[in-house]
Amino acid sequence: MGIRIIGTGRCIPDKILNNDDLEKMVDTSDEWIVTRTGIKERHIADDQTSSSDLATVAAKNALENAGITPDMIDLIIVSTVTPDHAFPCTAAIVQRNIGAGNCPCFDMEAACSGLLYAFNTAYGMMSSPLGYKRVLVIGAEKMTSLVDWTDRSTCVLFGDGSAAFVLENDGNPDTPDFYVAGEVAADGNAADILIVPAGGSRNPATIKTVEEKQHFIKMGGPKTFHLAVTSMVNACRNVLEKSGISPDDIVWAIPHQANKRIIDAVAAKLGIPEKVYLNVDRYGNTSSASIGICLDELNREGKIKKGDLILAASFGAGLTWAAMLIRW
Numbered sequence: 001m002g003i004r005i006i007g008t009g010r011c012i013p014d015k016i017l018n019n020d021d022l023e024k025m026v027d028t029s030d031e032w033i034v035t036r037t038g039i040k041e042r043h044i045a046d047d048q049t050s051s052s053d054l055a056t057v058a059a060k061n062a063l064e065n066a067g068i069t070p071d072m073i074d075l076i077i078v079s080t081v082t083p084d085h086a087f088p089c090t091a092a093i094v095q096r097n098i099g100a101g102n103c104p105c106f107d108m109e110a111a112c113s114g115l116l117y118a119f120n121t122a123y124g125m126m127s128s129p130l131g132y133k134r135v136l137v138i139g140a141e142k143m144t145s146l147v148d149w150t151d152r153s154t155c156v157l158f159g160d161g162s163a164a165f166v167l168e169n170d171g172n173p174d175t176p177d178f179y180v181a182g183e184v185a186a187d188g189n190a191a192d193i194l195i196v197p198a199g200g201s202r203n204p205a206t207i208k209t210v211e212e213k214q215h216f217i218k219m220g221g222p223k224t225f226h227l228a229v230t231s232m233v234n235a236c237r238n239v240l241e242k243s244g245i246s247p248d249d250i251v252w253a254i255p256h257q258a259n260k261r262i263i264d265a266v267a268a269k270l271g272i273p274e275k276v277y278l279n280v281d282r283y284g285n286t287s288s289a290s291i292g293i294c295l296d297e298l299n300r301e302g303k304i305k306k307g308d309l310i311l312a313a314s315f316g317a318g319l320t321w322a323a324m325l326i327r328w
């Protein structure tokens with residue numbers, strides 16, 4: 001088909017919150033956070049900055065990297081659990097901010113798996129009779145807008161950031177697609193173990209929901225940890241089997257950056273620890289931006305070359321999970 005990733009970009013807020021800062025806010029320690037999660041610091045957006053602002057900067061950087069102008073974009077998909085508003089969609093605000101004409105725009109919500117869900121959706125829409133030629137796929141999160149800064153079990157984990165990608169179909173049947181194989185899945189039976197209970201139609205905002213801190217992330221950490229490892233390992237194995245690619249041929253493995261212990265366990269089970277890219281120490285968990293930030297860092301630092309095989313895997317609320325094999 002000829003569908004490739006032709007540009008990448010990211011936006012990371014300047015302000016850093018490190019573990020020493022958190023020690024002053026809750027009963028925690030740098031030692032606990034580093035040993036249990038691998039996180040040393042995370043970047044946090046200021047009060048004036050929303051997810052669409054982070055997405056806009058990442059999108060502009062990706063367009064510049066691709067060498068194309070905003071009017072050449074046919075579709076914008078933003079993956080986020082922290083949209084600016086219930087509506088309009090964050091993608092439409094990005095469209096306005098970058099001046100992308102009247103292309104279709106929508107948000108996708110599959111939590112930390114959202115970016116891989118969005119890549120699948122974009123690839124499907126580009127391959128379909130819709131025939132979109134150039135698509136912006138963005139993962140953008142202001143996770144700190146959902147963080148309860150008095151809950152030590154969750155507030156140490158998350159950070160803010162965004163990553164964007166320009167996909168292009170060059171129409172040349174001899175150009176190999178970036179998409180080699182993938183799997184997307186979900187288990188709604190576990191919907192309650194990682195949840196923001198209020199603010200939607202189930203529990204609209206009231207003084208009581210605010211007083212009870214129901215607008216913040218609630219997580220069953222150990223259960224989530226266990227499911228994260230098993231589902232990402234299974235999804236990766238399925239994708240490798242479907243594609244006939246051996247783990248030896250993978251150049252980079254990019255697991256969702258939620259916890260270094262989860263990443264280590266997944267890498268050990270797949271037998272590819274030396275191929276894993278890690279930045280959770282610097283950013284914490286940026287949900288659907290996480291894999292994208294890794295990819296943009298690798299691309300801009302010249303650590304991936306044309307034809308390299310990259311295995312990405314993610315896991316998040318829903319529960320959702322996904323794995324995708326990319327040819328650069």
Ligand code: UT7
Pocket residue numbers: 027028029032033036037112152153154156220221222223224225228258259262285287315316317
């Ligand atoms: O991106 C979406 C998916 N999310 C994830 O993948 C997160 C998955 N879960 C995890 O990463 C881990 O479960 C956590 C990092 C959240 C927690 O690590 P854990 O090793 O599973 O710890 P735990 O929840 O079993 O808690 C162990 C102890 C508890 O104390 P007691 O009951 O043993 O006395 C907690 O109260 O650690 C305590 N604890 C803390 N202590 C210091 C929990 N949070 C903290 C903290 N600082 N920040």
